[in-house]
Amino acid sequence: MTNDPDLVSVPPPGCPAHTDHASPVPLYGPRYAADPGLVFDRLRRSGPVAPVELAPGVHAKLVTGYYAALGVLRSPQMFSKDPRRWRALAEGEVPPDSPVIPMMGYRPNALFADGTAHTRLRQAITDSLDRVDPHALRGYAERSADTLIDRFAPRGEAELLAGYAGVLPLLIFNRLFGLDDSDSDRLVAALAKMFEGGAGAEEGDALFGRYVQDLVALKRARPGQDMTSWLMSHPSQLTDEEMLHQCTLLIAAGTEPVQNLIGNALRLLLADDRFAGSLSGGSMSIDAALDEVLWLDPPMANYAVHYPLRDVDLGGVRLKEGEPVVVSLAAANTDPALTHAMQRSGNRAHLAFSAGPHTCPARDAARLIAAVAIERLMDRVPDVELAVPVNELQWRPGPFHRALTTLPVRFTPIQIDETSGDSSWNLAPSAWIRPAATSTPRPPDSATPARRRRWSFLAEWWRGR
The missing domain is CATH 1.10.630.10 (Cytochrome P450)
Structure with missing residues (x-):
């Protein structure tokens, strides 16, 4: 288990965060593209994690909180990067020709690997880049x-x-x-x-x-x-x-x-x-x-997709095993919980390049x-x-x-x-x-x-x- 409070905290009884019935917010189309900050503000009302739709019929949880995002990115013992764990895709609820499959579908590369497989593939990459x-x-x-x-x-x-x-x-x-x-x-x-x-x-x-x-x-x-x-x-x-x-x-x-x-x-x-x-x-x-x-405007706004290895609470929201958890690098970086000093010039604690083993x-x-x-x-x-x-x-x-x-x-x-x-x-x-x-x-x-x-x-x- 982890000691990260974002991964274990549970809201009081009756809190809306206990429910999973909120309508997912679409992250495609010109409305979101024109003002993602407005969409992130709306999602934050549900806490650091909220339901979204990546494409028609493709549902996920979006992590908008900075510290909740770090909890996901730095917890490979609780979250996998392997899309073969994507339950909705495996069960046919997501069509194989969905427009998000090229970015989310499994490939045998370092991005979608865990553990020793990830270490082996990443070492080849880092040694070559060096x-x-x-x-x-x-x-x-x-x-x-x-x-x-x-x-x-x-x-x-x-x-x-x-x-x-x-x-x-x-x-x-x-x-x-x-x-x-x-x-x-x-x-x-x-x-x-x-x-x-x-x-x-x-x-x-x-x-x-x-x-x-x-x-x-x-x-x-x-x-x-x-x-x-x-x-x-x-x-x-x-x-x-x-x-x-x-x-x-x-x-x-x-x-x-x-x-x-x-x-x-x-x-x-x-x-x-x-x-x-x-x-x-x-x-x-x-x-x-x-x-x-x-x-404030990272080139990849939302990505770093993870899949819970088991049901887990993240910031008071129940995440189900095998559902996509997308880290919003843009929303996490603009989390109101961060002080202005965190975002000043020279501070590179942003998540634009992700964090953790990936x-x-x-x-x-x-x-x-x-x-x-x-x-x-x-x-x-x-x-x-x-x-x-x-x-x-x-x-x-x-x-x-x-x-x-x-x-x-x-x-x-x-x-x-x-x-x-x-x-x-x-x-x-x-x-x-x-x-x-x-x-x-x-x-x-x-x-x-x-x-x-x-x-x-x-x-x-x-x-x-």
Whole structure:
């Protein structure tokens, strides 16, 4: 048993928290996306845990209290991460084609594993991430950011999500895992559909699966100095299926959330008087802006799904064995029980990267990429400003992420010296990633799929459309 009061406290008789009859609040659609804080305030009336609907017919409990969230995240002896324990799904109450399945369905990866299985898979990930030189990664990110800025700088206007924040992490992770830059457009289309949790989620899941299959098959045949090859050569001896799913986890977690972090931070910088005006003359730093976004507008608003191993009380609410318990990282961070001092700049006790044994292992790299993206934009385009009032910006619907639909800006056009050449992608892998031995190539479990027609997003962007 745990001594955490949030896990054992029981309300007095007659308290509404004893009941489980409150109507679940939907976390999908434009109403929630427009003002999640209003929804969280409503949910808090039921205590630190409340019933929600993640998609039509998909019910869960949402943890909105900071200390209750820590109780879940730090109690693997009471809560499992394995979706095979999801009772409603196993009993057919949740359809297998539900739009949340791509984000919640079981995969043999570190995110959905417990105990020794989790330790083994996570060790392969952390050891491989440790091979990346952060100083060289910064340099690569800077060059990548400059390449993107060069594309829109002469126009005096840009859509910073489609042309910058939404592309930079994809280029970096695509290259880090050993694929060419031209493969990044497949990630754009697949991940956008998956994270939105809408009608296209199943298609996005399939697209992403094919992308990763191609990646693993390529690296089995031609290993190199990249994350994929390092995972293959790790002493944990990952199977082909495990390789597919570790890469799926790392790429998905390293792209869409980082895109959202960059976009949300740029929105804050451009709209808040503490930062706005002339960005270089703002009174608060980029680090402060990132801290504030990670506290108040984290890129993954609700996730960290857990399943009680047995019936348990959490903050006075009865949780049933096998029901999804979703931690609202955004609501926990804005819990009124926290003092303002907790959320001040420099305090990184937020839950944006989760906590406990499943804390994000790439949080430092994510923050580095986001900081570089903002620094380079501020440096290169110092008079950038929003092209529309901030209250006209819209948020993408979905129960999990916190992401803008667009971020249009304008600025004084900048002339680019095209004679200097574009060296952003000429950096050899050995210049920024320490070498590693790779395993002997072996055939993949299944044949490499035929080459498919690429999505046009990056091609159009590259041509300046």
